[in-house]
Amino acid sequence: MKVTKDRQEIKKIINLNNIKELNFIKTKNNEIIFGSTTPLIQVEKFILKYYPDFNNILRRYGSVQIRNVGTIGGNIATASPIGDTLPLLLSLNAKIIIQTKKGNKQILLNNFFIKYRKTKLKKGEFIKSIIIPIYKNHNFKAYKISKRFDDDISSVCASFNFKIKDQKIQDVTIAYGGMAEIPKRAKNCENFLKNSKFSEDIFEKAKDLLKRDFNPISDMRASKQYRLEVAKNLLIKFFIETKTKKLFRVYQ
Ligand SMILES: Cc1cc2nc3c(=O)[nH]c(=O)nc-3n(C[C@H](O)[C@H](O)[C@H](O)COP(=O)(O)OP(=O)(O)OC[C@H]3O[C@@H](n4cnc5c(N)ncnc54)[C@H](O)[C@@H]3O)c2cc1C
Structure with a gap:
């Protein structure tokens, strides 16, 4: 560079x-x-x-x-x-x-x-x-959003590391790329989710806290609004994939 x-x-x-x-x-x-x-x-x-x-x-x-x-x-x-x-x-x-x-x-x-x-x-x-x-009993998932599928830089990259037991979130670490000037944890969202029920209702509330964690910029890769929306959607995607034990991916 x-x-x-x-x-x-x-x-x-x-x-x-x-x-x-x-x-x-x-x-x-x-x-x-x-x-x-x-x-x-x-x-x-x-x-x-x-x-x-x-x-x-x-x-x-x-x-x-x-x-x-x-x-x-x-x-x-x-x-x-x-x-x-x-x-x-x-x-x-x-x-x-x-x-x-x-x-x-x-x-x-x-x-x-x-x-x-x-x-x-x-x-x-x-x-x-x-x-x-090495977390043996955690759910770890990560998603990269870019304009091209291959050989492209991320607009947003999200990573989720959850420990879920008896439908309760015992531990949670969430980090995003492309949402701030540094790659960054979503602390407000994490704090809300920790010790909460692993339910759709909770994730719907948690996703709205991402706007407290991040104030992304608009650039040629994505607008601020797009980044925030996609960040929320990826959190919900993590919930759905974990809950249903199915992957909704372009390739697996
Ligand atoms: C065509 C292309 C596609 C790319 N696609 C992606 C992509 O999809 N995703 C992505 O994240 N990045 C991508 N990159 C960016 C690139 O991969 C990163 O910049 C890369 O990680 C740099 O790694 P490097 O080992 O080549 O580091 P270098 O280019 O050798 O070094 C980068 C900087 O880090 C410093 N540095 C390197 N190693 C150390 C060390 N051990 N300790 C301290 N400082 C160190 C160097 O001094 C330098 O300042 C792409 C780059 C190109 C050219």
Whole structure:
């Protein structure tokens, strides 16, 4: 972006993709750990068995060529409000390990994005790895809305992570991309849903709280009104798909 959009000349470049110690995938203590330079194509394959919708979203991320080169750490560090992995990682309560000059520090991804494309990374620091909890009894779903189905940037991306027991919502984390200057959790909506009944009535009320969580912009991808409406509809879609145990998708 610095070269293609800002026309900057970059004097020194470190190609993190050449550091093999940062390219790894492992599971430990009910967590998936991705080294930051793991190509998205490998994330896509590995995550399928844990979170099929994470795989679904990645299959629509750019093209195979892009996913062969683009890394999970790069998508996070880019901090784009429409970076496709970001709402998914937020709703899964992912953490990142940051390598500093003095050692490592761990932070919740939810505390990483400060403002438009600005993160907590300081000079000389980089993302070393990404830790994703494995939720065994949760309902995790994610949806990407874009003008073209393949190889397009999201207008809105939504990700839902619910723990539902005996028709009650015990835990809930919801995050959206394309709805604010950073990928962001829907806290008002989450607070309302937590400990509520898993019912249509509750979801109909919850969807109206999204306008308290988000004040999206209009741009060439979508208008503010469209983004808000689609965000609400995706919440209802999550409810219907979970309730009926059926998927209403273009492809599955
Ligand atoms: C044709 C095309 C289609 C695309 N489609 C999509 C799409 O569908 N969805 C989507 O979300 N994005 C899409 N993108 C955007 C692109 O995939 C992201 O910008 C990508 O995630 C960048 O990853 P990278 O590994 O190539 O990072 P780079 O481009 O190498 O780096 C991006 C920035 O992050 C920094 N960085 C990289 N790794 C680290 C690290 N480990 N620690 C700290 N900083 C780091 C770099 O210094 C740089 O500032 C597309 C891009 C193209 C060109």
